[in-house]
Structure formats: structure tokens, C-alpha cells
Amino acid sequence: MTDSPDPAAVASVARTWEGRAERYDQYYRAYAEAGRDAWRSLYREAIDALLGPAEPPLRVLDVGTGTGFAAVLLAELGHEVTGVDASERMLTAARAEATRRGVTIRWRHGDGHTPPEGPYDLVTCRYVLWTLPAPGAALAAWGRALRPGGAVLVADGLWHTARQLLRFPRLLPGAARDYLGMGRTLPYWRGITALQAAGLLRSAGFGPPRHFEHLMPPQRHRDSRDFFVIGAKREE
Numbered sequence: 001m002t003d004s005p006d007p008a009a010v011a012s013v014a015r016t017w018e019g020r021a022e023r024y025d026q027y028y029r030a031y032a033e034a035g036r037d038a039w040r041s042l043y044r045e046a047i048d049a050l051l052g053p054a055e056p057p058l059r060v061l062d063v064g065t066g067t068g069f070a071a072v073l074l075a076e077l078g079h080e081v082t083g084v085d086a087s088e089r090m091l092t093a094a095r096a097e098a099t100r101r102g103v104t105i106r107w108r109h110g111d112g113h114t115p116p117e118g119p120y121d122l123v124t125c126r127y128v129l130w131t132l133p134a135p136g137a138a139l140a141a142w143g144r145a146l147r148p149g150g151a152v153l154v155a156d157g158l159w160h161t162a163r164q165l166l167r168f169p170r171l172l173p174g175a176a177r178d179y180l181g182m183g184r185t186l187p188y189w190r191g192i193t194a195l196q197a198a199g200l201l202r203s204a205g206f207g208p209p210r211h212f213e214h215l216m217p218p219q220r221h222r223d224s225r226d227f228f229v230i231g232a233k234r235e236e
């Protein structure tokens with residue numbers, strides 16, 4: 001699926017996230033702290049496996065950076081990170097997070113389907129593929145923004161099963177309504193499986209996908225069923 005995104009759909013999804021930014025920041029700040037070390041190790045190991053044990057800094061683009069969770073961890077690993085998001089409020093929270101953690105990141109407001117100019121060594125996206133109206137087109141664009149031999153690293157899962165929709169209202173008030181609203185424009189609004197993501201990667205021209213979710217302790221991804229982290233290289 002490499003169709004171009006509908007600009008109206010991108011804008012509508014971005015508006016939903018703009019409205020969610022403050023609560024997302026509060027929720028993730030409370031919840032994410034315990035997972036930081038595990039995610040940092042996962043990124044370190046996955047990067048070594050995909051790109052070889054290169055000395056930092058790698059040029060990294062984090063798409064749908066949100067409140068900067070992954071971008072900040074990657075900067076803490078010594079990489080030169082650009083974080084792009086369609087929501088200004090998310091980026092405001094991300095800037096504050098980077099300041100708290102003492103790292104420097106380039107922030108860009110924009111649509112992840114058309115990434116800021118590369119080349120990058122690595123494109124990351126955590127919990128974002130499912131919320132893009134044209135995820136296949138986005139992956140193809142990220143591939144073009146990578147240097148030959150660069151890699152993409154995607155973390156996602158199945159989010160909006162009946163069980164999660166019952167849980168989310170308690171955790172993130174209003175979330176069920178918002179996610180159902182976005183569903184009209186998103187091919188994977190319930191979430192995306194590893195198999196589906198691997199298919200999109202192959203269609204976008206990436207090499208064979210490699211799995212990294214086993215590097216994450218199970219208690220660190222309890223919000224998503226079928227949580228996965230997969231990476232693939234742009235062919236040389």
C-alpha cells in the first residue's frame with residue numbers, strides 16, 4: 001500500500017493528536033519512566049544488529065516523535081536526532097522533555113509522510129505506523145530519505161481491541177471516542193500486526209525484516225497486544 005496520503009485525513013488525525021497532547025504527555029511521563037532503560041538497551045542492540053557497531057553519532061529521524069520519548073533516548077545514546085511531528089503541542093512537550101534530560105534535538109513540525117530532507121542512517125517510529133493514513137507511502141518516503149544501507153526501525157502493535165478500548169477511557173479520558181473518530185481515515189486504526197508491517201516494509205522496497213521485540217521485558221509493553229519491533233535495511 002503506497003498510495004499518497006489524503007491531506008485532509010492527515011490534518012484531521014493531526015488535530016486529534018493536538019487535542020490529546022497534554023494528556024498523552026502526563027500519562028507517558030508517569031508511565032514511561034520505568035521503561036526508559038529497557039527501550040534504550042533495545043535501541044542500542046537493534047541499531048548494532050541492523051547497522052553494525054558504528055560509533056555515534058548516527059543521523060536519526062524519529063517520525064511521529066510525540067513527546068520525544070524515543071528521540072530523547074536516541075540522543076542519550078549519542079546520536080544526532082531530528083524529531084518530526086504533525087502536532088505542535090506534542091512538540092512543545094518534546095522540547096520540555098529534551099531540556100529536562102539535557103539533550104539537543106532538532107524538532108520539525110510537519111507530516112511524516114514527507115520527511116525532512118536526509119540522508120539519515122536510521123528512521124525510527126514508535127507507535128506511529130498505525131496512525132498514518134498512508135503508512136506504505138510513508139515507509140517508501142523514509143526509504144528515500146535513508147542513505148543506501150540505512151535502516152528503519154518500527155515499534156507498534158494491536159491497540160484498539162475491545163479490551164483496550166475499555167481500558168483506555170480510564171487511562172486516557174476521551175481516547176476511545178478520538179480513536180474511533182480517527183478510524184474513518186486510517187487503514188490500521190485498530191493497530192497493526194508484525195505480519196502486516198513486514199508486508200508494508202517489503203512493498204516499500206526494504207530488505208528482509210528482523211525482529212527485536214524479544215529484547216523488551218514483557219511487563220514493559222502491556223498496553224498493546226502483539227507488540228512488535230521490527231527493523232529492515234534499505235538495499236545498498
Ligand SMILES: C[S@@+](CC[C@H](N)C(=O)[O-])C[C@H]1O[C@@H](n2cnc3c(N)ncnc32)[C@H](O)[C@@H]1O
Nearest residue numbers: 017064065066069085086087090111112126127
Ligand atoms: C501514539 S503517538 C506516539 C508518540 C511517540 N512516538 C511515542 O512513542 O510516545 C502518535 C504520534 O504520531 C503523530 N502523528 C500522527 N500523524 C502524523 C503525521 N502524519 N506526521 C507526523 N506525525 C504524526 C501524532 O501527533 C503523535 O504525536
